[in-house]
Amino acid sequence: MNTDELRALDHAHLWHPFTQQQGWEGDEPPLVIERGDGARLYDTDGNAYLDGVSSLWCTVHGHRQPEIDAAVLEQLGRVAHTTMLGLSHPTAIELAGKLAQITPAGLTRVFYSDSGSTAVEIALKMAFQFQAQNGHPERTKFVKMREAYHGDTIGSVSVGGMDLFHATYRPLLFETLEAEPGDIADLERVVAAAQGEVAAVILEPLVQGAAGMLLQPDGYLKAVRELCDRHGVLLIADEVATGFGRTGRMFACEHEGVSPDLMCLAKGLTGGYLPLAATMATEEIYSGFLGDHTDYRTFFHGHTYTGNPLACAAALANLAIFEREGTITRVQQLAERLTALLDDKVRPLPHVGELRQRGLMCGIEIEGFDPARRTGHLVTLAARLRGAIIRPLGDVVVLMPPLGITDGELDELVAITAMAISDASAEGASDSLRARLLN
Numbered sequence: 252m253n254t255d256e257l258r259a260l261d262h263a264h265l266w267h268p269f270t271q272q273q274g275w276e277g278d279e280p281p282l283v284i285e286r287g288d289g290a291r292l293y294d295t296d297g298n299a300y301l302d303g304v305s306s307l308w309c310t311v312h313g314h315r316q317p318e319i320d321a322a323v324l325e326q327l328g329r330v331a332h333t334t335m336l337g338l339s340h341p342t343a344i345e346l347a348g349k350l351a352q353i354t355p356a357g358l359t360r361v362f363y364s365d366s367g368s369t370a371v372e373i374a375l376k377m378a379f380q381f382q383a384q385n386g387h388p389e390r391t392k393f394v395k396m397r398e399a400y401h402g403d404t405i406g407s408v409s410v411g412g413m414d415l416f417h418a419t420y421r422p423l424l425f426e427t428l429e430a431e432p433g434d435i436a437d438l439e440r441v442v443a444a445a446q447g448e449v450a451a452v453i454l455e456p457l458v459q460g461a462a463g464m465l466l467q468p469d470g471y472l473k474a475v476r477e478l479c480d481r482h483g484v485l486l487i488a489d490e491v492a493t494g495f496g497r498t499g500r501m502f503a504c505e506h507e508g509v510s511p512d513l514m515c516l517a518k519g520l521t522g523g524y525l526p527l528a529a530t531m532a533t534e535e536i537y538s539g540f541l542g543d544h545t546d547y548r549t550f551f552h553g554h555t556y557t558g559n560p561l562a563c564a565a566a567l568a569n570l571a572i573f574e575r576e577g578t579i580t581r582v583q584q585l586a587e588r589l590t591a592l593l594d595d596k597v598r599p600l601p602h603v604g605e606l607r608q609r610g611l612m613c614g615i616e617i618e619g620f621d622p623a624r625r626t627g628h629l630v631t632l633a634a635r636l637r638g639a640i641i642r643p644l645g646d647v648v649v650l651m652p653p654l655g656i657t658d659g660e661l662d663e664l665v666a667i668t669a670m671a672i673s674d675a676s677a678e679g680a681s682d683s684l685r686a687r688l689l690n
């Protein structure tokens with residue numbers, strides 16, 4: 252099929268995530284991506300684009316990594332899928348051992364699922380059931396952060412705090428307590444007021460991604476850990492976005508020497524290859540589910556494709572590259588380079604407000620426009636015309652390049668982003684950009 256035929260079929264049958272389909276069909280022709288290589292993606296007409304947001308925060312070392320390709324193929328030569336219900340398989344076992352080794356101390360148990368949302372659902376249910384069957388049935392409440400994002404299933408939306416995404420579903424959600432992120436006194440007030448009824452606090456450590464890359468002050472995460480310990484409350488760290496090197500450490504929790512009781516991993520786990528998630532738990536939590544069959548202390552939860560062998564093989568190869576290439580050290584260099592590039596090229600631009608960066612996660616606030624103008628979206632259209640794919644969060648332009656990006660590609664990405672911000676800020680940008688895309 253050629254590009255036009257593919258687009259017509261897309262319009263006829265697809266319903267895209269987080270997309271107003273009315274605009275999708277009318278405004279500008281969608282890009283159809285056919286292949287990738289390193290930090291670049293190629294559309295069906297052969298045009299190249301830098302992958303500025305790691306294919307929605309997933310791609311780690313880059314696309315078509317020979318080692319990950321080979322690992323998936325090798326596993327494919329054995330078996331594509333077998334169940335984890337009642338059976339086990341080598342790649343899931345080896346990956347569990349590896350994850351227990353590299354995640355913060357104390358997280359020794361791995362429960363697999365398929366997405367960040369399910370990893371969060373599982374953590375919530377584990378925390379709730381752990382409290383219920385280990386002497387604290389009164390601990391039934393969860394404390395979440397304002398502006399939090401933990402996924403799109405009903406449980407994960409319940410602990411989300413983004414009204415734009417979540418308000419419609421309010422009648423379906425369970426009740427939660429809400430604290431101001433970054434404000435330890437507020438969290439103390441919320442937990443104390445709940446008088447021993449809190450099961451767990453859930454947060455995105457260091458960076459609230461989907462909220463627009465909002466940063467928490469240094470020391471906050473550590474203070475949250477101490478507060479949870481004082482109040483007998485579990486701490487759930489959602490590292491779905493921050494995990495696997497994005498912040499300049501393997502996991503964001505490492506920056507403050509924090510070990511959560513439960514940790515959610517997904518996006519970068521397989522290097523951005525296949526859907527796989529893991530909920531990590533401490534031995535204490537795990538032990539709280541042990542008992543005779545007739546005690547009914549089992550964790551009654553599991554998804555059909557849990558621990559898929561192909562995905563686990565990709566994850567093992569992904570982690571092997573981290574070790575072999577010293578990826579974390581490289582990310583720290585890239586993060587410094589990104590800071591300098593942003594200071595040089597982006598900060599001086601009119602309409603650029605706050606710049607927020609932690610490692611290779613970055614949000615650029617575009618100011619001074621009516622939200623209805625959709626300036627953030629216009630920046631992505633302009634970037635596309637200049638050879639980069641980015642995706643904004645409202646009027647926050649997000650950059651989250653693959654960790655394997657080269658210095659030259661990073662320079663190019665920031666230069667394109669700066670020019671795209673200027674293009675999108677110009678009067679009549681909406682019409683002129685669309686006209687160019689329709690040509």
Ligand SMILES: *Cc1c(COP(=O)(O)O)cnc(C)c1O
Nearest residue numbers: 366367368400401402460491492
């Ligand atoms: C993306 C994200 C999720 C949801 O992950 P899915 O795989 O899209 O379900 C959960 N938590 C955080 C912090 C995320 O960024």
